[in-house]
Amino acid sequence: PIITNIDEKDLSSPSTTYTAMAATMYTVRGRLAPAEYSLFEQLTTQGAVVLKHPFRTGRPQKKRFQLSLVQGDMYLYMYLTWKGKHGMQGIELASVTRVTSGIDTDALKRTAKNIEKRDCFLSLVTADRSLDLCFEAASEQALWASCLTELIALEQEVKQKHYDDVTARSPSPPLLSEHNVSINNNIIT
DSSP states (O other): OHHHEEGGGGGSSOOOOHHHHHHHHHHHHSSOOOOHHHHHHHHHHHHOEEEEOSSSOOOOEEEEEEEEEEESSSSSEEEEEEETTTTTEEEEGOOOEEEEEEESSHHHHHHHGGGGGGGGEEEEEEEEEEEEOOOOOOOHHHHHHHHHHHHHHHHHHHHHHHHHHHHHHHHOOOOOOOTTTEEEEEOOO
């Protein structure tokens, strides 16, 4: 989901541990091709201006997008962030369910006027909405699509591993037996 009003002190803050930063950078560097890693560095340092199509109403506007890193246990979680009318907004990469190219989402079908530039559109789709972008050139869109697809897959793997670790450490629920069955809140033993 789109996160609004992100507390900027949580994003890439001085309290971020060196270990978490090193682990994240090492993992990302090993996963991305050189051109993708160059885009990743640009997005984590100065950002990039891209035309964002509105999800609900309004006209497309150019926004500066950055990859923001949020402190996790041993890894930094990634958000694609931008300054919206309600402050910093962002989308957690692990929440993206699919990445699409072209005029594929309802928002783009409503707002995309230049269908000749169909190959310049990119959408990050979550369970409840989409983040729809338009690039100047198809090659730029292709680079963003490949980079974000790899980062999303990486984030989802990290989240799943964290979830698996947490569930492995938690105690198992008691098994139902004929001696401890509850019917209508009455314990039958």
